[in-house]
Amino acid sequence: MRAVWRASRAAVKRRRVQTFVIGLVVLCSTTTVLLALSLLTAASSPFDKAYAEQRGAHTAASFDTTKVTPGQLAGTAKQPGVEAAAGPFGQAVVDIPTNWLWMAGGSLTVVGRADPGGAVDRIDLLEGHWATAPGEIVVSWSAQGSPGTEYLGTELKTPGGATLTVVGFATSMSKSASAWVSPAQMTRLHPTSAQMLYRFTDSSTEAQLRASLSRATTGLPEEALTGAQTHLVLKQAFSALADSYLPFMTLFGILGLLVSVLIVGNVVSGAVVSGYRHIGVLKALGFTPNQVVAVYLTMLSMPAVAGCVLGTLAGNALAGPIVKVAFTGIEVGRATVGEVSPWLSVVCLVGMPALVLLAALVPALRAHRLPAARAISAGGAPRTGRGLRVQRLLGATRLPRPVSLGLGQPFARPARTLLTLAAIVLGVTTVTLSTGLTSTLVAYGNIGKEDGGARIQVTTGGSADERTAPRLSDQQIEARLSALPGARGVRARAFSQASMTGQNQSVFADFYRGDNSVYEHSIVRGRAPHAVGEIVAGPAFLTQRGLEIGDRTTLELNGRKIPATVVGQVIEGNARALESTWETLTRLAPDTHATEYTVRLAPGADARAYAEAAGKLDPALHASVLDPGNAGTATVIAFSTVFTVLLTLVASLGVFNTVLLNTRERRRDLGMLKSIGMTPRQVILMTVTSVAGLGAIGALLGIPLGIVAHRLVVDHVGVIDFPAYMKDVWHAPQLAAMFLAGVTIAVLGALVPARAAARTTIATVLHTE
DSSP, rough: OOOHHHHHHHHHHHHHHHHHHHHHHHHHHHHHHHHHHHHHTTTTTTHHHHHHHHOOOOOEEEETTTTHHHHHHHHHGGGEEEEEEEEEEEEEEEEEEEEEEBBEEEEEEEESOSSSSSSSOOOOOEEEEEEEEOTTEEEOOOOSSOSTTTTTTTEOOOOOOEEEEEEEEOOOOOOSEEEEEHHHHHHHOSSSSEEEEEEOOOOOOOOHHHHHHHTTTTTTTTOEEEEEEEHHHHHHHHHHHHHHHHHHHHHHHHHHHHHHHHHHHHHHHHHHHHHHHHHHHHHTOOOHHHHHHHHHHHHHHHHHHHHHHHHHHHHHHHHHHHHHHTTOOOOTTTTTOOOOOOHHHHHHHHHHHHHHHHHHHHHHHHHHOOOHHHHHHHHHOOEEEHHHHHHHHTTSSSOEEEEEEHHHHGGGGGGHHHHHHHHHHHHHHHHHHHHHHHHHHHHHHHOTTTTOEEEEEEEEEEEEOOOOOSSSSSHHHHHHHHHHHTTEEEEEEEEEEEETTTOOSSSEEEEEEOTTTHHHHEEEEEEEOTEEEEEEEHHHHHHTTTTTTTEEEEETTTTTTEEEEEEEEEOOOTTEEEEEEEEHHHHHOTTOOOEOOOOOOEETOHHHHHHHHTTTTTTEEEEOOOOOOOOOHHHEEEEEEEEHHHHHHHHHHHHHHHHHHHHHHHHHHHHHHHHTOOHHHHHHHHHHHHHHHHHHHHHHHHHHHHHHHHHHTTTTTTTBBBOOOOOOOOOOHHHHHHHHHHHHHHHHHHHHHHHHHHHOOOHHHHHOO
């Protein structure tokens, strides 16, 4: 074993370039795979663990108490398929003022529960105590950590005149309510609906949940069920942003693994072929065939393990920030995200070297079968065969002799040529994918800024504690903002929390008036809202609530209800947010004022001067220039760019390794060609031509694969529904650049060994013979 180790170390020192190539490609692949696994784990495991610990409800159902009795609802817990149930609990909607606690004004869904425990939906009390007496309320807290005790004692005056005092903060993974009161207090709120919480024996899919709920509610009056929320919807909302990062992370990870296998197989195959004489000497010295294979596998495992360890460290360092970005703004409740499981590191540390060794085993077995006498006599010269015949056929054409010789060289080693071609194809695929993603995300980031003008955000009031109201009315503010030099359009926005039929959690409602030019580019399906009760929302909001364009629901705010119709889908949006018209707000809350104005400036207008002028219109107005950047978009572009550069470099190094092996094998041929008059420039041209053709073929194959991969990624980003014009980013100049990318990868990889071959003297070659 000591002899194997010494021979392996000597081989590593002798093949420094191949060692570096393997180490780098394994490092890149391990980093990307670990990032993808971290996102995949963070998107599911923390939620499932926290949900199981709190016995979260598989379905939270709301019923109309005017059509069903509490006894009938309690009887649903005994129906087939119901594993456990809790309720019925009284449910009511309470109006809250603007900036009460940390929330916007609007409506709050309140449920009456005697205690936070039970067989289903065990609520975790974070601060204070449970509401057991009239006049007490516990408010839901969905963020990580705790809100602290400073807000305890905050009062809320209900429209009926009663005052509720905050006595605690709690969190529920089931999102069954926005707040809880005692059953006695709920009676005073005069609820018109009741809540039942179910855990079913069959709960893996939405179809199973619908069937289970249908069996449980068998026998209830028609239209008694007003809405239902499943745990799968909550899980989707929990991981929505992380899932949007997952497709391209996974795809880059797969590309990295494929390149790893190809490069490793290429390197080991070349090492065996170019080391025939070395293999023969080892066997002549007494090495068994198994020991020879062990030498090559050990030689390969050293850089593979080093690259794997460094890649695991890099992946762990990057996983935390990326997961943090992926879960920014997500209501995580008691789920702990951001920590990378140690098992993921173990999987990478064991799996990646094993994959590398598996890729190297087939070419290494070639050394196992090679007889010592044949290995010693083989030398470094390549075998004659189809490569020589192809070169003779090409020599009969009018092509320059260096070009014809170079084009015939790949046929001498078809297996090595195919591995090199595959690496170039994957490199071009990655470049094409990255270019398409960048173009799509740049177009996405320019929504609402197509005219090139800056955007100014004007807010009213200042901080939540100042309660400073503008002296000017909404109409006066809009008119004066429009009159300032450089303004092209003003859009007023009011924000509130509203209740929607069948939803346990309040929804965020944005109401707009004025310049709606942004809808020209942000509406993906349907149309923009124009009339009373028309709403639009992002794909996550509609998907998680089972809504489609044309569906009708009911919005409730400040005790007023209005029928609402989904008329369009915007390109993206908060999973809990919808948008509607100012006329809808007037019907629901006529006294609500605008809290924000977005001003669209003409191209070339001085944004800072406009912001200063807008701030002087009223002491309560605060103007700022909107930052055109987007953190999520920048993260995706930066990651894909870095990984594309690394993968392109690795593909070029694979070509470099191939050309280096070819030139070493053909030293005798190069010496003979130089002896009959071939110049160094012709040697370089011949060597570069031998892989330039592969680069062109690789580009022709890689570009379609990259386009397909780009469409696969952008079509599976759940929180964004890219319109067609953002997906169709391929034009003739871009495709030409992608074609040149394949040739460039090949040429860059061949240039250094080609120059080295050109500098080799005839005397040196003859001396080695």
